[in-house]
Amino acid sequence: MSAFAKARERVGFSPDKMRKQNLFDSPNMFCDVYGLEPGQAQSAHAHAGSDKIYFVLEGTADVQIGEETRRLEAGELAHAGPGVAHAVANPGPGRLALLVFMAPKP
Amino acid sequence: MSAFAKARERVGFSPDKMRKQNLFDSPNMFCDVYGLEPGQAQSAHAHAGSDKIYFVLEGTADVQIGEETRRLEAGELAHAGPGVAHAVANPGPGRLALLVFMAPKP
Numbered sequence: 001m002s003a004f005a006k007a008r009e010r011v012g013f014s015p016d017k018m019r020k021q022n023l024f025d026s027p028n029m030f031c032d033v034y035g036l037e038p039g040q041a042q043s044a045h046a047h048a049g050s051d052k053i054y055f056v057l058e059g060t061a062d063v064q065i066g067e068e069t070r071r072l073e074a075g076e077l078a079h080a081g082p083g084v085a086h087a088v089a090n091p092g093p094g095r096l097a098l099l100v101f102m103a104p105k106p
Numbered sequence: 107m108s109a110f111a112k113a114r115e116r117v118g119f120s121p122d123k124m125r126k127q128n129l130f131d132s133p134n135m136f137c138d139v140y141g142l143e144p145g146q147a148q149s150a151h152a153h154a155g156s157d158k159i160y161f162v163l164e165g166t167a168d169v170q171i172g173e174e175t176r177r178l179e180a181g182e183l184a185h186a187g188p189g190v191a192h193a194v195a196n197p198g199p200g201r202l203a204l205l206v207f208m209a210p211k212p
Contacts, residue, residue, distance in 0.1 A: 003171040003190075005183045007161075024185040028157040029135065029209035031183070051134045055113075055161070055205065057181070065109040075163070077111045077137070077205075079130040084109075099161065099183075103135035103209030 001025065007057055011035045011097045018042055020100075029103040033057070038092030044085045052086060052102045054078045059096035062089045107131065113163055117141045117203045124148055126206075135209040139163070144198030150191045158192060158208045160184045165202035168195045 005023045012019045013035040024031040034042070036059075044064060054063055056072045063070055063078045064087040071091070072078065080086035090096035111129045118125045119141040130137040140148070142165075150170060160169055162178045169176055169184045170193040177197070178184065186192035196202035 003174065003185050004169075004176055004178070005185075007181050007183060023183060024157075024159060026157050026185075026187055028155075028188070029159070029207065031159055031185070031207075049134075051130075051132050053130060053135070053137055053207065063110075068109065070110055072110070075113050077113060077129060079109050079111075079132075079137070081132055082134070101135065101137075101159065101207050101209075103157075103207075 007033055007099060008097070011057070013037055013095060027105055029101060030105050032100045034098040034100055036090035036096040038090055038094070041089035042087055044087035046083050046085045047106050049082050050102055050104055050106050051082060052080045052100065054088060055099040057097040057099055059094045060091055061096050061098060062091050113139055113205060114203070117163070119143055119201060133211055135207060136211050138206045140204040140206055142196035142202040142204070144196050144200070147195035148193055150193035152189050152191045153212050155188050156208055156210055156212050157188060158186045158206065160194060161205040163203040163205055165200045166197055167202050167204060168197050
């Protein structure tokens with residue numbers, strides 16, 4: 001695994017479901033890039049001991065953190081602490097690319 | 107602290123030195139946004155037990171990871187594992203804005 005990565009060259013999409021590609025991986029933290037076609041989503045879930053941060057690279061994301069859902073555009077972030085439910089969906093019309101940071105690796 | 111943030115609204119710059127603004131903070135991980143005027147830098151250092159990831163939001167960054175230094179543009183990332191020396195500098199001519207993720211908080 002290289003210490004360097006170009007996010008947009010690494011994002012992938014699939015007609016079946018959201019696609020995840022790993023960029024960096026360690027026991028302390030990993031970083032993935034997610035590609036979501038319009039209408040695709042990651043449903044609400046929580047991680048008991050880990051934090052997650054989403055960063056919108058491209059497109060529009062409906063991000064749920066706990067009880068709140070906001071529509072985010074490129075350059076916006078969201079944070080879910082341990083045990084906090086979180087979800088993301090692409091309302092379209094374009095593709096959605098997200099960086100996802102999680103610590104520690106569950 | 108809100109669960110949501112707009113990176114570019116939070117970046118700050120100072121004529122004296124690189125400026126850090128915290129976006130999210132937990133014992134597992136924090137996320138800062140750094141603003142560097144041309145010529146400003148964070149000199150090489152390492153964290154014994156923590157990983158760090160840089161993401162270039164805007165501008166150009168000379169990022170050192172271990173023995174390697176690369177020139178990164180917006181959308182590129184770099185990762186330093188525990189104990190790996192890392193540094194960042196803004197070669198100009200524009201301002202540099204970086205997202206910085208560190209896990210765990212040292």
